[in-house]
């Protein structure tokens with residue numbers, strides 16, 4: 222665990238960067254105002270949901286649903302889908318909460334994270350640890366008992382890589398993003414293998430490739446938007462070690478091109494059909510806005526272009542997954 226005494230919480234400096242990725246305004250609340258706001262409408266339930274990083278978990282569930290349909294070669298039963306969602310959400314949420322426990326001290330040093338339940342002292346450490354353990358054990362047990370060892374092991378491996386490898390790397394090397402991309406992509410194998418896909422199946426690993434490559438444009442935009450906060454808090458990100466934004470831009474371009482390659486390959490990997498060609502064209506059309514935004518950001522890195530890149534990335538992933546999932550039916 223991070224040596225809590227080694228990193229003294231400093232008052233999160235009010236900065237021009239938004240307090241949350243989805244927030245458009247550059248107006249930010251400094252820590253005292255946001256705490257007062259949170260205290261004004263206390264909600265224990267909301268805090269325990271916030272601990273799990275619900276927006277990330279929601280997108281993980283979307284990817285898990287798509288990859289389950291692809292792995293199973295067709296629609297899945299409502300009962301199977303509900304158990305898969307419950308198990309994956311629990312273990313993903315546990316990973317997110319464990320990450321917030323690990324970073325509860327350093328998160329005080331960023332406006333974006335200072336108002337989270339632990340840094341803002343709305344949730345105590347011990348109940349957070351118990352909650353994290355219960356989610357992780359419960360999620361693993363659901364996946365193992367309902368779908369077998371492989372999907373559960375994929376989830377446990379994701380948890381371990383994200384919490385015990387990626388998280389400590391964040392203050393040491395910008396290569397943390399590559400490890401995070403592995404952690405963020407492994408959940409596709411939960412859905413894929415849960416519904417019958419083989420862990421050695423090429424389409425499963427192409428789906429892994431779609432998720433892993435997507436995370437570069439996704440996160441490089443965020444790493445630019447919060448570069449000053451990351452730097453001040455002591456995180457090592459591409460945009461703090463190479464502050465011009467060129468490296469972040471090129472990683473976004475390469476990630477976008479690699480995503481297109483994986484997506485198009487998925488349209489043809491299980492043999493040829495009339496739908497393979499329109500599907501491949503659809504992958505191209507769906508990904509072009511993110512590629513364009515990556516190129517524009519690389520040419521002249523700024524917050525507006527970074528926000529445009531992030532927004533396009535959050536639309537591209539569901540679109541590409543929908544197209545390659547429809548390919549299962551035609």
Ligand code: HEM
Nearest residue numbers: 241242243276277280281333398401402405406436440443
């Ligand atoms: C290297 C891997 C990744 C990194 C470093 C990363 C980092 C982040 C960060 C820092 C945020 C902002 C959180 C906040 O303060 O609100 C965020 C938001 C988000 N991330 Fe990622 N992420 C990664 C991978 C993923 C994956 C795998 C998914 C899901 C498939 C995902 C989906 C999202 C979503 C949906 C949001 C919320 C955007 C919003 O609130 O508008 N991310 N990500």
Ligand SMILES: CC(C)=CCC/C(C)=C/CC/C(C)=C/COP(=O)(O)OP(=O)(O)O
Nearest residue numbers: 312313316317376379380383401404405408
């Ligand atoms: C099935 C399973 C266990 C899934 C969990 C994996 C998971 C949550 C992947 C998300 C990828 C990721 C690196 C998010 C950012 O964390 P961050 O620490 O960079 O975000 P922060 O700075 O906002 O805390």
